[in-house]
Amino acid sequence: MSEVFAVWIAAILTLMVYSYLFADNPLYRIAEHLFVGSSVGYAAVIIVHTILRPRLFEPLQRDPASNWPYFIPLLLGLLLLTKAHGSLAWLGNTSLGFLFGVGAALAIGGALLGSLLPQIQASWVSVSPVTAGGSRAAVDNLFLAVGTIGTLAYFYFTMGVSKGPSRAFIRVWAAVGKWVMLITFGAIFGNRIMAYVSLLIGRVHFLLGDWLGLIG
Amino acid sequence: MIDCPHCGAANREGSKFCGDCGQPLGVAGELACPMCDTPNRPGSTVCTECGARLAPVSVPLTEESPEPLEVGEEGLSLESAGDEETAAEPSEPSEVEQPPDIPEPLPGEPMPPWVKKLEGISPEELPAEEGEEASLAPGELPDWLEVPPEFEGMFTEAAPTAEEEIQRGEIPSWLEVLRPTEEGVGEPAEPGGPVETTGLLKGIKGALAVEPILAIPRRAGPVSPFLPSETAIERAGLFETILREPVRPNAEIARPRGRGMLLASTIRWIIYLIVAMAVAVPMLLGSNWTAGYLRASPPTVAFYDTIENLAPESVVLISHDYNPGVAAEMAPQVEVVLDHLMERQARLINVSLTPEGPRLSQRILDRVAEAHGYVLGEDYVNLGYVVGVEAGPRSVVEGFVSGGGTDFAEGIEDIALIVEFAGAPTYLRLWLEQVQGPYQVPMVAGVSATADPFARPYYRNLARSQLLGMMTGLVGAAEYERHSGYPGVALASMDSQSVVHVSVVLLVLIGNVAYFSGRSKRG
Numbered sequence: 001m002s003e004v005f006a007v008w009i010a011a012i013l014t015l016m017v018y019s020y021l022f023a024d025n026p027l028y029r030i031a032e033h034l035f036v037g038s039s040v041g042y043a044a045v046i047i048v049h050t051i052l053r054p055r056l057f058e059p060l061q062r063d064p065a066s067n068w069p070y071f072i073p074l075l076l077g078l079l080l081l082t083k084a085h086g087s088l089a090w091l092g093n094t095s096l097g098f099l100f101g102v103g104a105a106l107a108i109g110g111a112l113l114g115s116l117l118p119q120i121q122a123s124w125v126s127v128s129p130v131t132a133g134g135s136r137a138a139v140d141n142l143f144l145a146v147g148t149i150g151t152l153a154y155f156y157f158t159m160g161v162s163k164g165p166s167r168a169f170i171r172v173w174a175a176v177g178k179w180v181m182l183i184t185f186g187a188i189f190g191n192r193i194m195a196y197v198s199l200l201i202g203r204v205h206f207l208l209g210d211w212l213g214l215i216g
Numbered sequence: 217m218i219d220c221p222h223c224g225a226a227n228r229e230g231s232k233f234c235g236d237c238g239q240p241l242g243v244a245g246e247l248a249c250p251m252c253d254t255p256n257r258p259g260s261t262v263c264t265e266c267g268a269r270l271a272p273v274s275v276p277l278t279e280e281s282p283e284p285l286e287v288g289e290e291g292l293s294l295e296s297a298g299d300e301e302t303a304a305e306p307s308e309p310s311e312v313e314q315p316p317d318i319p320e321p322l323p324g325e326p327m328p329p330w331v332k333k334l335e336g337i338s339p340e341e342l343p344a345e346e347g348e349e350a351s352l353a354p355g356e357l358p359d360w361l362e363v364p365p366e367f368e369g370m371f372t373e374a375a376p377t378a379e380e381e382i383q384r385g386e387i388p389s390w391l392e393v394l395r396p397t398e399e400g401v402g403e404p405a406e407p408g409g410p411v412e413t414t415g416l417l418k419g420i421k422g423a424l425a426v427e428p429i430l431a432i433p434r435r436a437g438p439v440s441p442f443l444p445s446e447t448a449i450e451r452a453g454l455f456e457t458i459l460r461e462p463v464r465p466n467a468e469i470a471r472p473r474g475r476g477m478l479l480a481s482t483i484r485w486i487i488y489l490i491v492a493m494a495v496a497v498p499m500l501l502g503s504n505w506t507a508g509y510l511r512a513s514p515p516t517v518a519f520y521d522t523i524e525n526l527a528p529e530s531v532v533l534i535s536h537d538y539n540p541g542v543a544a545e546m547a548p549q550v551e552v553v554l555d556h557l558m559e560r561q562a563r564l565i566n567v568s569l570t571p572e573g574p575r576l577s578q579r580i581l582d583r584v585a586e587a588h589g590y591v592l593g594e595d596y597v598n599l600g601y602v603v604g605v606e607a608g609p610r611s612v613v614e615g616f617v618s619g620g621g622t623d624f625a626e627g628i629e630d631i632a633l634i635v636e637f638a639g640a641p642t643y644l645r646l647w648l649e650q651v652q653g654p655y656q657v658p659m660v661a662g663v664s665a666t667a668d669p670f671a672r673p674y675y676r677n678l679a680r681s682q683l684l685g686m687m688t689g690l691v692g693a694a695e696y697e698r699h700s701g702y703p704g705v706a707l708a709s710m711d712s713q714s715v716v717h718v719s720v721v722l723l724v725l726i727g728n729v730a731y732f733s734g735r736s737k738r739g
Contacts, residue, residue, distance in 0.1 A: 021488060039572075042571065042572070043571040046571045046574075046600075046601050047571070047601070047603070050574075050600045050601050051601065051603055102606075102607060103605060103606055103607070106606035106607060106610065106650060107606050107649075110606060110646075110649030110650045110653065110654075111649055113649065113653040113654060114645070114648045114649030114650070114652065114653030114654075114682075115645065115648065115649055115653075118653065118674075118677055118679070118680040118682055119673060119677065121677070121679045121680060122673065122676065122677035122678065122679050122680065124679070125678075144676075184669065187669055188669045191665040191666060191668050191669060191688075191689075192665070192666050193720065194665045194689060194690075194691070194713075194717070195542070195545060195664055195665035195666045195689055197495075197713060197716045197717065197720075198544055198545045198665065198689055198690035198691075198709075198713065199541070199542070199544045199545065200491070200495055200716070201495055201544065201690065201709045201712050201713060201716075202543070202544020202545070202547075203544065204492075204495045204496055204499065204712075205499060205544075205705070205709065208496060208499055208500065209499075214500060215499055215500070215502075216502070
């Protein structure tokens with residue numbers, strides 16, 4: 001019974017959202033506000049029941065003597081709440097500093113080891129059919145190299161105003177890079193259209209199948 | 217307090233000279249006795265204190281500089297130095313260095329007492345003046361002033377003249393050009409300059425090389441007229457038109473009135489109808505004609521092969537990092553991959569970096585697990601939401617070591633594969649940068665179509681093999697189903713997906729044709 005009730009609510013809310021096709025209207029606004037509110041409430045419940053209670057409160061309640069280090073994150077978390085009070089907001093600076101420090105250290109180190117250096121290494125490719133593993137792979141690598149160099153040349157803004165062969169060389173590569181980026185943006189746009197169509201298919205499948213039962 | 221009559225500075229009572237300017241204090245015009253310094257009223261000829269004559273030898277207190285001495289035929293006299301020209305001209309040394317003679321009394325005038333004291337004293341009896349050399353007998357000098365015999369020759373040699381002394385010294389070139397010559401002043405070699413006419417540097421040329429142009433006010437040069445191009449003028453005109461256009465509410469702009477509004481609304485609804493029909497009709501018909509033409513792309517095949525090559529009982533870490541907004545794309549991927557993993561008898565650890573992920577994945581997990589006979593806690597676990605952004609994935613893999621969560625693995629080295637389902641590229645990067653890169657764990661990813669362009673370089677990385685396999689969106693799930701031989705909801709949706717894509721392409725073409733034809737008609 002509850003399953004049917006949930007399906008009906010979901011179907012009605014889906015139609016309320018699609019009412020935006022006519023124009024901005026109260027039905028759409030109600031659905032929008034319900035979505036935002038329920039998302040925040042759901043996240044709060046999840047954090048309390050899956051993070052704070054099992055990983056912080058219960059260990060402290062069970063054995064405070066041996067689990068005393070848990071008081072440190074508890075104190076830092078409580079200090080964060082002072083950010084809502086103007087005169088006491090400075091008390092939360094320590095917690096924010098800890099968060100930003102750990103986050104920045106992990107982000108910089110991870111970006112260096114996980115993205116920057118491996119991607120630089122990945123751009124070092126062979127354009128020879130012998131070493132690249134075939135003519136098709138060689139052409140693929142050639143496009144990759146040309147696209148990378150052209151895109152980098154497009155963002156080379158410190159050429160100066162002098163005219164000469166070097167400037168013309170950079171301009172030619174910049175033109176190549178511009179077209180590479182345009183094609184990339186087109187691919188991103190096409191993927192986004194495909195994603196939205198997939199989402200539409202999912203909603204129509206739900207309405208026709210789960211709600212109306214027209215699809216087996 | 218006594219105010220100085222020369223500079224106006226205040227001095228304490230009883231002061232005789234100004235503390236600021238050094239001039240004697242007193243009433244302007246008073247005559248000071250040269251012998252006893254007694255001030256006398258203006259016009260006095262004899263000092264009222266000692267009887268010395270004041271008229272020829274006295275100096276008014278108002279003078280600012282001492283008057284050079286002039287020796288006349290009648291004797292020594294000090295005169296006023298009020299004339300600036302006279303004061304500026306240096307006097308001959310012979311004139312100022314001559315000792316003053318005692319004035320002779322005028323006939324019939326009584327001799328002052330101080331003159332009478334000097335009578336009868338011979339010059340030899342007068343005390344020696346300061347600075348005069350005193351001749352000392354040999355042996356009267358102290359030992360430390362005695363000149364040793366070996367250095368006596370130095371003092372017997374002729375003393376060099378002042379000019380020779382200067383020549384021997386190391387005079388810099390800039391100072392050498394300023395050396396006065398017999399004709400006057402040495403000409404500066406370079407640069408030239410005006411000759412100083414006044415002051416201490418009078419007669420020296422180029423001493424103060426002042427740029428003459430500084431004294432002449434510069435005149436601004438002609439400004440070249442700015443001639444904007446026609447394109448710039450046209451753009452400026454358009455910008456001015458936009459600025460001057462009155463502000464209209466958005467509703468007025470969005471809604472054309474009358475026939476135009478009806479036409480625009482009709483076209484919009486036709487497009488909506490076409491898209492809706494393209495999605496719904498294949499579903500209602502249950503057609504599956506694209507399944508025969510669909511071929512799995514290499515990234516999807518690589519994804520499949522990676523799981524297919526897993527050993528039984530391998531521990532696989534699965535992260536469900538998506539929200540309800542992209543669940544329609546991600547859920548078919550999760551379902552088909554879970555099905556494949558359970559078929560390979562893998563032990564599954566499920567986590568999520570989004571709050572909604574555990575709930576969305578749990579329903580699929582339960583359904584697939586039931587089909588394969590998997591037991592929660594024994595064959596698979598769901599650790600739920602992991603907080604911490606960058607620290608989240610790290611805490612997951614390092615939590616195995618500290619015994620948190622599950623006993624499936626004691627450390628990251630026990631993880632055979634990481635399967636990431638990313639609704640946004642941010643989550644994929646978190647796992648790649650925080651876990652795959654540092655720990656070198658094999659990893660595959662299913663991403664939404666939106667995240668595909670950002671995830672593909674990691675799969676394309678042949679040098680590091682960051683992603684061993686990848687599938688994209690609903691199409692990727694359909695490819696996986698087609699390749700694995702287990703058709704599901706993704707493959708069944710491909711007819712709708714294909715028809716919508718063809719419809720969108722046709723609508724774009726029709727719209728462009730209509731636009732350009734209308735533009736050519738308008739000229």
